Each structure stands twice: as C-alpha cells, then as structure tokens.
Amino acid sequence: MTIVLASLVAIGVIAFILSVRAKDLPQPEPVSPFHHLDERKAAIYENLRDLQFEYRVGKLSDQDYQQTKLDLQRELAAVMAEIDRVKAEIAAGKIPAPAPAPELVKTAAARAPAKFICPSCKAEFAQPLKFCGECGKPMKAAQA
Template sequence: MTTIACGLLLIGAFLYVFWPEKNVEAQHQKTRLEFLRERREVLFDNLRDLNFEYRSGKYPEEDYASQRAMLENEAAETVAEIDLLESDAFAPQHG
C-alpha cells in the first residue's frame, strides 16, 4: 500500500511538472511607458485624495492651492513624457 502511494505521488509529480505546455506565459519586461502610466494613476489618486480632504475642510484654501499646484505640475510632466513616448512608438509605423 505504502509503495503504491509513494509510486503514485512520484509519477503524479513528474507528469505534472514535465507535461508539455503549449501556451507558456511570456516573461515580459516592463517598459518606461508602462511605468509612467502607473505613476500617472498614482498622481491622479493623490489629486483625488487632496480634493476630497479639502472639501471635507481639512486644509485651508492656501495650503490646498499650493499642494494642488505641485501635484498638477508633477502630473503634467508625467503626462507629457507619456505623450512623447507614445508618439515615438507610433511614429515608425507611419514613417
């Protein structure tokens, strides 16, 4: 009984590990563009949080304005770089 159980475990493991898989997931390296898109989402989240906290009365008007300006500048820089990379990626196909 023990021998059969051991044999089943060994054969089952071997078959599972080495059974040929047709659709193997490709390992893909994240690009700068993908990173920037993630960063843009984080910045938009930060802006949404800031707006909500301001509306809830947590920050005075002056603090809110300066915080918002800083975040918007950062977001604008990120969006600009995204646009540049997207246009670069698009250009060769039409060039």
C-alpha cells in the same frame, strides 16, 4: 502495497511537473509600455481628489490647497509629457511596439505562422493579440 502507492505518487508528481506542452504555456496579459506611467498618472489624480476633499471638509488652509494643487498639476503635466515622448518614440520606431513576451510569440508563431484574424472585423495581424487593434474586441478565440 506501500511501494506501489509510493511509486504511483512519485511518478504522478514527476509526470505532472515535466509534461508541459506548448498549449499549457500561459497567454500573458498584455502589458502596455505606459503601464507604470498610467499608474503614476492615476496616483496623482487620486492625490488631487484627496486634496480637494480635504480642502472641502476644512482640513486645509486656502494657501496650502492652492500651492499643493499647483504642484500636483505640474507633476501631472510632467507625466503626460513623458507619455507623449514615449508615444513619439514608438511612432518613430526607436523602441519596438509592445508585444507579448518574445519567447511566447516565437512558439505561438511556430504553430500558426503569420495570420491572426479578428473574429469580429476580420482585420489581420502578424502577432497574436489579446484584443483586436482595429475594433477592440477580444481576439482570444481566433488564436486557438
């Protein structure tokens, strides 16, 4: 009895671990190449908002407020310039356009070569996309 139970548990666990099929591979959420820059931008906006609030409630002197605001705006501009630079490089093809993790593209592409069609606007794509590049609607159904 014990031996049977023990074997069942062992076999069950090992089978569960080893039987990974292609469709069990997770579809990663798309990661924008601007992700960390956007985060940075959002953080600076947030800092600006805090600064404004602290100034309004009277925690800051005028001079501190103006100076810090200028600093933050400068940083914001620098981040925006960086975003534009990356955009330009993508447009010029210097760095590849973002795609889901390469290994997954390979396996998915092997199953259904070439065509990914948006269910809403019928646009065609060579890569699996989470959202349609034309109309922006979710494209998950099209891949399955």
